[in-house]
Amino acid sequence: RDVVERRHADAVAHGGWSMDLHPADGVYSTRPACNQWHAKGVYSIPYRTLYSRNVENLFFAGRITSASHVAFGSTRVMATCAHAAQAVGMAAELCRREGVPPAALTAPDRIARLQLELARTGQFIPGYVLNDPDDLARRATITATSRLLLAELPADGPRLPLEFPRALLLPVRPGRMPRVAFCIDAARPTRLVVNLRVAAEPDVYTPERTLAVREVDVPAGRDQTVWVDFDVELDAARYVFVCLGANPDVSVHGSSWLVTGVTTVAHRGRAEVTAGAVQSAPPDLGVDSFEFWRPLSGDEGANLAMRLDPPLDVFGPEAVANGLARPTSGPNAWVADPADPRPTITLRWPLPRSIERIELTFDTDRDNPLFSVQYEHPERIMPQCVREYRILDASGKVLAQCAENHQTRNTIRLDRPVRTDAIQIELAAPSPHVPAALHEVRCYSE
Numbered sequence: 001r002d003v004v005e006r007r008h009a010d011a012v013a014h015g016g017w018s019m020d021l022h023p024a025d026g027v028y029s030t031r032p033a034c035n036q037w038h039a040k041g042v043y044s045i046p047y048r049t050l051y052s053r054n055v056e057n058l059f060f061a062g063r064i065t066s067a068s069h070v071a072f073g074s075t076r077v078m079a080t081c082a083h084a085a086q087a088v089g090m091a092a093e094l095c096r097r098e099g100v101p102p103a104a105l106t107a108p109d110r111i112a113r114l115q116l117e118l119a120r121t122g123q124f125i126p127g128y129v130l131n132d133p134d135d136l137a138r139r140a141t142i143t144a145t146s147r148l149l150l151a152e153l154p155a156d157g158p159r160l161p162l163e164f165p166r167a168l169l170l171p172v173r174p175g176r177m178p179r180v181a182f183c184i185d186a187a188r189p190t191r192l193v194v195n196l197r198v199a200a201e202p203d204v205y206t207p208e209r210t211l212a213v214r215e216v217d218v219p220a221g222r223d224q225t226v227w228v229d230f231d232v233e234l235d236a237a238r239y240v241f242v243c244l245g246a247n248p249d250v251s252v253h254g255s256s257w258l259v260t261g262v263t264t265v266a267h268r269g270r271a272e273v274t275a276g277a278v279q280s281a282p283p284d285l286g287v288d289s290f291e292f293w294r295p296l297s298g299d300e301g302a303n304l305a306m307r308l309d310p311p312l313d314v315f316g317p318e319a320v321a322n323g324l325a326r327p328t329s330g331p332n333a334w335v336a337d338p339a340d341p342r343p344t345i346t347l348r349w350p351l352p353r354s355i356e357r358i359e360l361t362f363d364t365d366r367d368n369p370l371f372s373v374q375y376e377h378p379e380r381i382m383p384q385c386v387r388e389y390r391i392l393d394a395s396g397k398v399l400a401q402c403a404e405n406h407q408t409r410n411t412i413r414l415d416r417p418v419r420t421d422a423i424q425i426e427l428a429a430p431s432p433h434v435p436a437a438l439h440e441v442r443c444y445s446e
Contacts, residue, residue: 010111011044011125012091012118013083018273019073019287036273037287041204044126045075047111050088051102059102061088083123090117120442122325122361122409126203129323136355136443137321140347140423144317146337148435150259151312155183155223155305157254164277165267166252167197167207167243167293168304171314171330177211177232180242181307183253185222192216193245196230198238203328205265206290207241218250225307237314238329241265241293244304254302260384260437261315261331263367264303265293295367297378315437317345325361325440333363335437336427343429343436347443348394348422354445356417358400360410360425361440362386381406386436388428393420417445 018036023029049066052058060066062081074080091105091114098110105114119130132138160166168180177196184192194214197207212230234240244252246267269277269292281287295301315335324332336343363384390401391412400412423443427436 007127008044008046010047010106011128012047012050012087012111012114012123013045013080014042014124014126015045015075015077015080015083016042017074017077017080019070020077020273021070021073024069036275037281037285038274038279038292039074040199040206040208040288040290041201042126043074045080045084045087047087047091047114048106050084050091053103056101056103059088059092061085086121086123087114087118090114090121090123093117124326130325131323132442134444135321136349136353136445137347137441140321140349140443142317142321142345142347142441144334144336144345145343146340147313147317148259148315148335148337149311149313150262150308150315151310152307153255153257153259153262153303153305155253155255157256157302157305158299159185159251160254160300160302160304162244162247162250162252165243165246166304167241167265167267168306169205169263169265170240170242170308170312171237171261171327172234172240172312173237173314174234177230177234177240178312179227179229179309181225181227181309182244183305184218184224184226185251185253186218186220186224187249188220190218190247190249192218192226192247192250194228195241195243195245196232197241197243205239205293207243207293208290211240223253227309236329239327242306243267253305254299255305257303257433258384259303259435260333260335260363260439261327262303263295264301266296266301267291267293268296270294297368301368301378320345320438320441326366333437333439336429336435338429338432338435340436342426344424344426345438345441346422346424347441350421352419352421353443354417354419355423355443356414356446357444358391358412358414358423359440359442359444360389360412360438362405362408362410363437363439364406364408383430383434384437386427386430386438390426392424392426393418394422394424395420396424399423 018038021035023031063076196212197210200208211232214228281289317334364382387405388403391399429436
């Protein structure tokens with residue numbers, strides 16, 4: 001149940017692989033080679049699974065953490081092992097620093113300290129928001145030269161047959177759901193079914209609840225604009241799925257544009273890890289039954305071209321200091337207007353501050369999973385990642401610059417502390433079809 005229920009107060013790491021169970025009697029077993037059961041999102045790994053209750057000074061990491069055979073089917077994969085090992089390494093340092101054994105870190109104040117230190121290094125802990133008392137960015141007024149008002153993903157990409165359902169995953173604010181338009185080709189007169197769906201929980205990306213259904217009569221023809229008004233009021237900031245039902249007579253136009261925090265998914269399984277597009281679990285098994293919706297790769301995975309009325313205003317600069325460095329219930333990113341010739345975000349303080357270290361977090365494609373060398377990522381260079389940037393002080397002096405970034409996190413340590421009342425970060429858009437985006441800025445005086 002820990003993998004399925006996902007959240008723990010002493011969480012220090014996360015996992016997301018299926019519960020991938022192999023026969024205990026090995027490769028000569030007459031049973032199926034594996035059974036794979038999925039949870040509806042990532043789950044947290046509790047600290048209490050990472051140390052011995054019998055040997056006072058012993059940690060467990062990697063594949064020897066405390067887990068049942070079933071949970072181990074998920075926690076044993078390499079990336080998850082690495083996250084848990086990162087937590088153990090940080091916990092060991094805190095134990096050394098404070099002169100206490102591993103079990104002592106379960107105290108609420110010490111767990112809070114461990115979570116803080118891990119989040120500072122970029123460790124993602126589901127449900128945890130970094131509120132770093134030493135981060136000067138949280139005390140700054142943050143402005144930008146522009147912000148994206150998402151009104152359109154242009155129809156300049158491939159035509160995508162609706163041989164299976166496809167959905168646009170959009171971050172929205174509370175209030176009325178915008179009208180959405182798609183560009184459609186129909187081989188003959190038909191009826192297109194469009195659903196507005198959401199997950200049962202804000203940070204899960206499985207469309208379980210249907211808020212509205214619209215059926216649109218579409219005549220035969222190409223390049224038709226089809227508007228859908230769901231007439232729905234949303235009560236919280238969250239992601240919504242605008243789902244186009246399968247229809248053999250229809251293709252929807254794709255877009256070459258990529259925007260951080262917006263993606264397109266398909267109601268399809270993956271033969272290597274699922275038995276189909278739906279997980280149907282026996283009622284007594286303890287796992288959920290639900291649909292699989294996932295990004296596809298290459299042209300097949302292009303965003304759906306669309307228009308929105310009114311535009312989405314969810315990409316403001318204040319997001320870079322909200323304590324979340326990846327999409328959760330919203331994009332948690334500043335995204336610049338594509339027409340901005342020099343996208344710049346400015347942090348300004350009432351009085352000069354001494355700054356020695358700056359942390360930046362970029363988008364290196366949170367949408368597509370990085371499986372392994374067996375299933376490579378569709379891109380050799382992550383197209384959303386900002387590769388060029390400069391950091392300047394209030395007088396315009398360049399403090400640091402980078403021309404070849406490919407990393408999610410950049411730690412910039414200045415040669416000597418700079419005293420200034422403002423920091424400016426200039427970004428270059430990764431490409432003409434990808435606006436510049438930044439998830440997080442943190443500043444420290446050391």
